[in-house]
Amino acid sequence: MSATAWAWLVLLLPLVGSIAIAIGYRTISARAAGVVGTAAIGLAFACAIAVLLGLLGEEPDARHHASSLWDYASVAGLDIKLGIYVDQLSTFMILVVTGVSTLIHLYSFGYMQSDEGYHRFFSYLNFFVFSMLLLVLAGNFVLLIVGWAFVGFASYALISFWYRRTTATKAGMKAFVINVVGDIGLVLAAFLIFRELGTFDYGPVFEQAPEAFQSGGGSITAICLLLLVGAFAKSAQLPFHTWLPDAMEGPTPVSSLIHAATMVTAGVYLIARTHVLFYLAPTAADIAAFVGLATLLVAGTIAIAMTDLKRAIAYSTMSQIGYMIMGVSIGAYSAGLFHLMTHAFFKALLFMAAGSIISAMANRQDIDRMSGFWKAMRFTSVMLLIGGLALAAFPGTSGFFSKDSILAYAEARGGMYFWMAIGGYVGAFLTALYTFRLIFRVLPGKSCPEAQELIDTGHLHHGEPINPATEELEDADVGFPGAHHHIAEQSKPMAVAMAVLGFGALFAGLIQVPGVTDVLFGFLEPVFHDSPLAEIHPSVGAEWRGLAIGGAISLLGIATAWLLWVRQPELPALFRQRLRPVYLLAVNKWYFDELIDFLIVRPALAIGRFANQTFERLVVDGLVSGTEDAVGGSGRIVRVVQSGFVRSYALFLIAGFAGLALYFLLSSS
Amino acid sequence: MNIEWYVVLSSLLFAVGATGILIRRSPVVILLCLELMLNAGNLALVAFSRMVGNQDGQIFAIVVMVVAACEVVVGLGLIVAIFRRRLPLDVDELRELRG
Numbered sequence: 001m002s003a004t005a006w007a008w009l010v011l012l013l014p015l016v017g018s019i020a021i022a023i024g025y026r027t028i029s030a031r032a033a034g035v036v037g038t039a040a041i042g043l044a045f046a047c048a049i050a051v052l053l054g055l056l057g058e059e060p061d062a063r064h065h066a067s068s069l070w071d072y073a074s075v076a077g078l079d080i081k082l083g084i085y086v087d088q089l090s091t092f093m094i095l096v097v098t099g100v101s102t103l104i105h106l107y108s109f110g111y112m113q114s115d116e117g118y119h120r121f122f123s124y125l126n127f128f129v130f131s132m133l134l135l136v137l138a139g140n141f142v143l144l145i146v147g148w149a150f151v152g153f154a155s156y157a158l159i160s161f162w163y164r165r166t167t168a169t170k171a172g173m174k175a176f177v178i179n180v181v182g183d184i185g186l187v188l189a190a191f192l193i194f195r196e197l198g199t200f201d202y203g204p205v206f207e208q209a210p211e212a213f214q215s216g217g218g219s220i221t222a223i224c225l226l227l228l229v230g231a232f233a234k235s236a237q238l239p240f241h242t243w244l245p246d247a248m249e250g251p252t253p254v255s256s257l258i259h260a261a262t263m264v265t266a267g268v269y270l271i272a273r274t275h276v277l278f279y280l281a282p283t284a285a286d287i288a289a290f291v292g293l294a295t296l297l298v299a300g301t302i303a304i305a306m307t308d309l310k311r312a313i314a315y316s317t318m319s320q321i322g323y324m325i326m327g328v329s330i331g332a333y334s335a336g337l338f339h340l341m342t343h344a345f346f347k348a349l350l351f352m353a354a355g356s357i358i359s360a361m362a363n364r365q366d367i368d369r370m371s372g373f374w375k376a377m378r379f380t381s382v383m384l385l386i387g388g389l390a391l392a393a394f395p396g397t398s399g400f401f402s403k404d405s406i407l408a409y410a411e412a413r414g415g416m417y418f419w420m421a422i423g424g425y426v427g428a429f430l431t432a433l434y435t436f437r438l439i440f441r442v443l444p445g446k447s448c449p450e451a452q453e454l455i456d457t458g459h460l461h462h463g464e465p466i467n468p469a470t471e472e473l474e475d476a477d478v479g480f481p482g483a484h485h486h487i488a489e490q491s492k493p494m495a496v497a498m499a500v501l502g503f504g505a506l507f508a509g510l511i512q513v514p515g516v517t518d519v520l521f522g523f524l525e526p527v528f529h530d531s532p533l534a535e536i537h538p539s540v541g542a543e544w545r546g547l548a549i550g551g552a553i554s555l556l557g558i559a560t561a562w563l564l565w566v567r568q569p570e571l572p573a574l575f576r577q578r579l580r581p582v583y584l585l586a587v588n589k590w591y592f593d594e595l596i597d598f599l600i601v602r603p604a605l606a607i608g609r610f611a612n613q614t615f616e617r618l619v620v621d622g623l624v625s626g627t628e629d630a631v632g633g634s635g636r637i638v639r640v641v642q643s644g645f646v647r648s649y650a651l652f653l654i655a656g657f658a659g660l661a662l663y664f665l666l667s668s669s
Numbered sequence: 670m671n672i673e674w675y676v677v678l679s680s681l682l683f684a685v686g687a688t689g690i691l692i693r694r695s696p697v698v699i700l701l702c703l704e705l706m707l708n709a710g711n712l713a714l715v716a717f718s719r720m721v722g723n724q725d726g727q728i729f730a731i732v733v734m735v736v737a738a739c740e741v742v743v744g745l746g747l748i749v750a751i752f753r754r755r756l757p758l759d760v761d762e763l764r765e766l767r768g
Contacts, residue, residue, distance in 0.1 A: 644763075644767025645760070647691055650690050654690075
């Protein structure tokens with residue numbers, strides 16, 4: 001079978017899984033639903049490997065294929081095919097997506113076990129994977145938009161999965177609305193591309209773009225800025241990021257899969273996919289790079305102040321995606337995608353470990369209440385530590401190589417990009433600091449009551465499920481985390497998934513060690529050879545120098561965290577007191593929610609209120625009741641004639657005929 | 670005989686019928702007056718038919734008679750129904766359908 005046939009199978013399997021679970025909702029057991037869901041994704045991963053093998057059997061420059069099943073829409077001048085585009089980039093993406101998804105399905109198999117909505121969960125999760133694969137495999141902008149909107153819906157459905165929680169449904173709506181803003185940007189960009197080039201297909205668009213657009217021209221810059229709106233909304237970059245921390249209301253596997261490993265990196269994929277356009281619009285690319293840099297710094301500072309375990313990791317996700325966006329915008333395409341892959345491993349792992357701890361805490365997410373889990377949950381703690389080390393770019397881990405390859409490129413490109421590299425290193429320090437703040441507060445120290453109970457009795461007190469946001473009791477009958485809690489130590493599927501990801505988080509970086517191995521960059525290189533920016537390569541010496549600096553900064557950050565939260569735990573309180581404005585800024589998330597509320601929500605509400613109270617009352621109601629009065633009034637006049645006297649009707653009839661006869665008589669003579 | 674006489678007679682009959690409908694209140698008499706008007710029309714049809722010299726008018730007069738018969742059936746039926754419900758046989762009293 002050819003690579004494209006395997007790619008179609010990759011796309012088909014999760015869809016079949018989703019539909020099968022949804023239809024078999026009443027007939028198959030929860031366990032079977034989990035098996036079907038996980039198997040569908042696992043098989044898709046196997047097919048993705050087959051795609052990779054198929055591509056590897058060809059010449060590097062011939063490794064791109066477009067394939068279409070049928071016409072999606074075909075009208076005058078418009079020919080949209082249900083087509084996919086298989087090249088190194090999409091193959092890389094489907095491998096990451098299906099690989100991580102398989103492990104997270106496996107994890108969910110254990111983690112969600114006592115949830116009443118088990119079928120629904122796996123059906124949604126499979127649908128999400130299908131949508132994400134559609135997004136990365138799409139062969140034209142129309143299917144890209146379809147996949148883009150589908151993942152938005154899947155994200156909404158899974159954030160609001162525990163639909164009795166008001167906080168969860170509100171968070172889902174927020175995510176959906178902000179994502180739709182991004183969808184609009186993407187749709188408008190596609191329209192503009194069609195207006196200029198007359199086609200939606202990737203191949204012709206990227207081939208014609210260099211001739212059709214002059215570099216830095218108005219229309220290409222507009223297209224790229226609109227694409228960026230879509231990318232920023234999906235990837236939670238400033239100022240569209242506010243939905244991501246709230247999205248942590250969803251079950252932890254969802255946070256792990258959608259809001260850390262796969263969906264939120266769609267913006268990175270989009271910029272890498274349209275790198276030809278971004279090369280022609282340097283202004284837009286620079287804006288993207290600056291927004292990425294700003295996001296990584298802002299999110300880093302917020303993550304230091306967050307006390308909610310999952311939200312802190314969510315801000316760290318934003319920050320890491322900031323690196324990727326910066327990377328693919330300045331031309332470090334392969335490096336940005338490399339970081340996407342390693343981030344998928346270690347961030348999914350961090351969320352899984354966090355989920356295990358949160359489960360042990362009976363859904364409480366506040367790190368102020370957590371301590372001493374090292375003794376209680378050794379496996380989870382080791383995994384959290386591995387994920388944290390990779391996130392903090394500890395020398396030798398995957399994050400170490402991937403983050404520094406972006407920064408080394410920025411340094412090699414020089415000019416203002418050199419300063420971006422400096423900003424990136426500052427962000428790396430923040431990353432190490434906030435990551436190890438979490439680890440030092442959760443793992444060592446005196447055990448909290450929950451951890452102590454786990455040590456003493458060896459099992460969990462199955463406390464009533466509560467909503468971590470409001471501390472209210474939950475109704476476990478309709479599918480809340482359930483009465484039982486599942487931790488990695490006691491659930492084999494969870495442990496296996498975490499162990500595999502832990503291995504990836506530690507060693508995935510070794511496929512791309514400067515001067516030693518060149519697996520990933522060599523594979524992806526032909527995709528980007530049409531951009532002169534890809535020609536810039538930092539020298540091996542410079543890369544190792546970057547790695548040394550990055551490693552030193554990482555160690556410095558970890559040491560600072562150790563000093564602040566282990567050695568002298570009274571220092572953070574002192575800082576909070578002395579630097580109160582800074583602390584308030586960070587803990588209130590830089591007031592972005594308030595800013596958006598003031599700039600957009602309130603004016604929109606005011607317009608709505610005007611429309612409701614003034615326009616509706618006066619104009620719309622006036623029209624309606626005016627019509628009603630006119631009809632009623634004329635009816636009241638005509639009513640008089642309808643007296644009920646048969647003889648008066650007869651008189652009208654005869655008089656009428658007589659009148660007519662008279663008229664004809666007079667007019668004929 | 671001249672055609673005018675027939676037409677004059679027909680008009681007179683028609684006027685008598687119409688006047689009866691307008692001034693009488695008993696449904697039975699109103700039905701009778703209706704018949705009178707229809708037959709005034711029939712007379713004119715037959716007279717004109719003879720003047721023109723073909724039979725179309727006469728055939729049409731027969732059609733009118735059929736219609737008149739049907740109308741009497743319905744009308745008398747209504748009158749019987751009104752009578753059996755012990756409602757007044759007076760069209761001025763039967764005015765529930767006023768607007």
